[in-house]
Amino acid sequence: MKADPKGVLTGSHTLTGNHACAEGAFAAGCRFLGLYPIVPSLEISERFLERAPEVGATFIQMEDEVSVLAAVLGASWTGKKSMTVTSGPGLSLMMEHLGLGVMLETPCVIVDIQRAGPALGMPGRPAQGDMMQARWGSHGDYEIIALSPSSPQEMFDYTIKAFNLSERYRIPVALMSDAYVAHLKEEIVIPHAEEIEIEPRRYYKGAKDKYLPFKRDKDFVPRMVNIGDGYKFHVTGLTHDDRGYPVMNEECQEYNVHPLVWKVRNYVDEIIEVQEAETEDAEVIIISYGATSRAALKAMEQARKSGIKVGSLRLVTVWPFPEKRVAELAKKVKAFVVPEMNFGQVVLEVERCSYGNANVIFVPHGENGVENTDDLLSAIKQAGQADKVESVIIEFNKGV
Amino acid sequence: MAEIRFAGYGGQGIIRSGIIVGRAASIYDDKFSTMSQSFGPEARGGACSSQLVVSESKVLYPYLTAAGILVAMSQAGYDKFEPELSEKGLLLYDEDLVKPKASRGNITPFAIPATRFAEQLGKKIVANVVILGFFTAITKVVTYESMKKAIPDSVPEKAIDLNLKAFERGYNFGLEVLKKQKEPQ
Numbered sequence: 001m002k003a004d005p006k007g008v009l010t011g012s013h014t015l016t017g018n019h020a021c022a023e024g025a026f027a028a029g030c031r032f033l034g035l036y037p038i039v040p041s042l043e044i045s046e047r048f049l050e051r052a053p054e055v056g057a058t059f060i061q062m063e064d065e066v067s068v069l070a071a072v073l074g075a076s077w078t079g080k081k082s083m084t085v086t087s088g089p090g091l092s093l094m095m096e097h098l099g100l101g102v103m104l105e106t107p108c109v110i111v112d113i114q115r116a117g118p119a120l121g122m123p124g125r126p127a128q129g130d131m132m133q134a135r136w137g138s139h140g141d142y143e144i145i146a147l148s149p150s151s152p153q154e155m156f157d158y159t160i161k162a163f164n165l166s167e168r169y170r171i172p173v174a175l176m177s178d179a180y181v182a183h184l185k186e187e188i189v190i191p192h193a194e195e196i197e198i199e200p201r202r203y204y205k206g207a208k209d210k211y212l213p214f215k216r217d218k219d220f221v222p223r224m225v226n227i228g229d230g231y232k233f234h235v236t237g238l239t240h241d242d243r244g245y246p247v248m249n250e251e252c253q254e255y256n257v258h259p260l261v262w263k264v265r266n267y268v269d270e271i272i273e274v275q276e277a278e279t280e281d282a283e284v285i286i287i288s289y290g291a292t293s294r295a296a297l298k299a300m301e302q303a304r305k306s307g308i309k310v311g312s313l314r315l316v317t318v319w320p321f322p323e324k325r326v327a328e329l330a331k332k333v334k335a336f337v338v339p340e341m342n343f344g345q346v347v348l349e350v351e352r353c354s355y356g357n358a359n360v361i362f363v364p365h366g367e368n369g370v371e372n373t374d375d376l377l378s379a380i381k382q383a384g385q386a387d388k389v390e391s392v393i394i395e396f397n398k399g400v
Numbered sequence: 401m402a403e404i405r406f407a408g409y410g411g412q413g414i415i416r417s418g419i420i421v422g423r424a425a426s427i428y429d430d431k432f433s434t435m436s437q438s439f440g441p442e443a444r445g446g447a448c449s450s451q452l453v454v455s456e457s458k459v460l461y462p463y464l465t466a467a468g469i470l471v472a473m474s475q476a477g478y479d480k481f482e483p484e485l486s487e488k489g490l491l492l493y494d495e496d497l498v499k500p501k502a503s504r505g506n507i508t509p510f511a512i513p514a515t516r517f518a519e520q521l522g523k524k525i526v527a528n529v530v531i532l533g534f535f536t537a538i539t540k541v542v543t544y545e546s547m548k549k550a551i552p553d554s555v556p557e558k559a560i561d562l563n564l565k566a567f568e569r570g571y572n573f574g575l576e577v578l579k580k581q582k583e584p585q
Contacts, residue, residue: 014423014433124438184462185419185435187426291462298461373461 003027003196007055010192017182018043020152021111021175024159025083026055027196030109032075032082033059034068036090039123040179041113044085065090069097073106077235079201079226081163083109087179088117088130091137098172099138100237102260105214105222107166107201109159114178114341126180127365128290128341134174135319141257143264145271146174146319148290149181153188158316164199165271169263170221176318178341180291204231212242214256220263264320273316274325278304282311283334284383286376287326287350289315292339299376308384318346326353335359335383339376359383401455402541404469405484407477410448413528414473418450420532420554421542425454428546434459447476454541469539471531472498473514492535494527510538510577517569526559526566533570537578544571 007026015023022044025033033052035045045059052059058080062068068084075082086094091112101108112134116125134146145165149158159175166173204211204223213233214222225231238246239256264271277300279285284303288296293314303310313329315322326349330336335358338347347362354360363379404421408414415437422433437450453459466486472478472493478500485491487505495511503509512534518527529551536547551567552560 012427014419014426180436180462183437185422185437186433186459294460294462301460372463373465 001198001200003193003198004029005193007057008190008193008196010190012187012189014185015152015156015188016043016185017149017152017155017177018113019047020155020188021085021159021177021182022047022051023188023190024156025109025163026051026057027156027190027193028081028160028163029198030081030083030163031055031057032072032080033057034072034075034082034084035059035061036063036065036068036086037061038087038090040115040126040182041085041087041090041111043182044111044113065093066096069094069101069108069110072108073097073101073104074227076106076108077104077224077227081107081167081201083111083163085111085113087113087115087123088127088133089120091130091133095133095137098144099140099142101172102138102142102144103237104235105170105260106172107163107170108172109162109166109175110172111159111175111177113182114176124179126178126291126341128176128178128292128345131176131318131340131342131345134176141261143171143261144174144319145169145171145264145317146176147316148176148318150290150293150314151181152184152186155181156188156190160196160198164197167199167201168221169267169271170202170224171264174319176290178291180341208232213244214240215242216259220259220266268320268324271317271320272322272325274322275312275314275316277312277314278309279311279313279329281309282332283309284337284380285311285313285329285333285335286337286339286380287313287315287346288339289318289346290341292341295373295376296339299373299380302373302377303380308380310380315346321346321349321353323349323353326350327355327357330354330357333358335361337361337363337376337379337383339363339379341365401453402469402539403464403467404452404454404471404541405449405464405467405481406452406471406473407447407449407481408473408528409476410446412448412473413525414448414477415450416554417471417528417532418452420529420547420550421454421535422452423553424542424546424550428549429542431456432459434462436462447474447480449477449481469535469541471535473528473531475499490539492531492538494531510534510574512570512573512577514570517573518566521562521566521569523562526563529555529563529566530570533567533572534574534577535570536567537571537574 072082116122116127147158149155162173211231234244286296300310351360418435422435425431425433433454470485478498491509494514514530515527
C-alpha cells in the first residue's frame, strides 16, 4: 500500500528531529495523537496539532500518561493509526498500559524522547537511559520492538517504519530517540506519497457472526475489525481465548501468551535491521545506536586513519536485539566498544551475546550527554591492545 | 568543514541565525549542515547559543570540536565561548555589545555595529540578520545568493523586505571592511 498524499509534505526541508517525527507520523497514516505535554518531546505534539486540521487528524490531551496510552489503544481499535509522544517520566507511567497493548495486540507507536533521569532528572539533557525500560518495563512475558534514530531524516523514516512494524505484528512499537536528535536541525527529504510503502492493517474479511478477535492466522497475528462496525467482540487484560473472554487455566495461559513472544521471535530476521560499516576486516567493532552512532562513525574514521582496523555495527532495531550477528562478530574481533548515553544498558546484551569470545569495553555518558570522539578513541586503542577476555568499564570521573 | 558558534542572549535571534545559515547551506548550496542549540528556561534574556557544522560531506559528529568562527552578540556569550575558538579562528562581533579582550593566537576579529544599523533600519530585532550579512561577506561559508533565498523562508512574510535590507546592510559593510583590510596601511 502507498501513503495517503494528504499527510505527505513532499520536498526538502530543514526540520528538527521532533518536527520530522510528526511529519513521519502523518506520512505513515497516523491520524490520532494522545498526549500529555513533556519536555523534550513537546515540538512533536506542537507540529502534530498545527497540521492536524489540514491532514484530517485528531488528538486529545489527557490528565496523565496512564490515560494517554489507554486513549491511544482505544483509538487504534477504531481503525485509526495512533501514537503518543513522551519522555522518561511519562514512559514510566505508561508501563501499565504498554502491557495492556501487548496483551490486546494493539498496533500503536510510542515515541520516547529520552532525557536524563531518574525521576524528573534534567529535562533538556539527552540520555539513553530508558532502553531497558522499553524492553522490560511492563510485567509478564512479552516481546517488544524498539527502533533508534540518529538524525532528523531517520526520525521521519523510522517513525514510518515503527507504524509499519506495529501493523504487521500487532504490537506497540517504541521509537527510542533522545533530546539530542530531537532538537538537531538538518535537511530532510520527504519523498512523494507513492514512494512511501505503508503496511496496511490486517483486517478480518469473513462473516460477521463468525468473527473471533484473537483467533491467530498463519502468521501468528489475529485479524482486526474496527470497533463500531457491528462485530461482536470482547477485550480484556486477563488471559483470554479466541473470543477475547477470560479463561483462567494453564492451557489458555500457554495458548494466549506464548504467541505474544513467538510472533516476534519467529520473525527476528525480518524485523531486525542493523547497519554495518567496515566490519569485514575489523579487529575492533563499535556497537552503537541513536545519537551516539554519529560519534561512533566519526571515531571509526579517525581510528582508521591512524591504522587501527575499526568497524561499526549500528543498531537500527535495538529490540529485538541482533543476538545472532553480535555472536558471529564476537568470534572474529578482539573487542567491542559500546558507547551509550547511560551507565550501561545495551552493553549488557552485547556482553551476553559475545559468549566470552570478545572483550567488551563500555564508554558511558560524555560531558554534554553525547560521547565525544576522544573518549571513544581511547577506548578503541585500549580495545586493540587487550588480550584477556574481560569486560572493561571506563571510569566516569569528571565529577563537578 | 566550518564549525560555527552563534552566541548571544534569548530574543536576539541567535538560534534563528543558525537555522538560516544551515538552511542556506543544506538546501540552496547543496552542502550538509547540522545545527544544535542550547538555551536557558527564559524566553528572553538568558544565555543562548547555537552550534552549526557546515560540511561538503555528511556531518557525523554533530557538536563543535574546534570552533572556527564565533559570532558574538553579547558580552556573556563572548566570554563563555571565546576560549573554544581555535587559534586561527574568525571572531565576528557586535562592537556596541561586546568588548573583546586582547586577541590571542592568529584570531582575526571583525567588528560591526549590527544593533545600531538595525535601529537605523527601524527595528532592533533584525540585528541578527545584519550580522548574518556581515558573516556571509567575511566568511564565505554560504553564498550571498543562497542566503537571499533562505532568509525569506525563515521570517514572517510582512518582515521579508526589512530582513533583506538588513542583510544587504551587513553584507555591504562586510565587503567594505574586507576592502579596507587589503589596502596598504
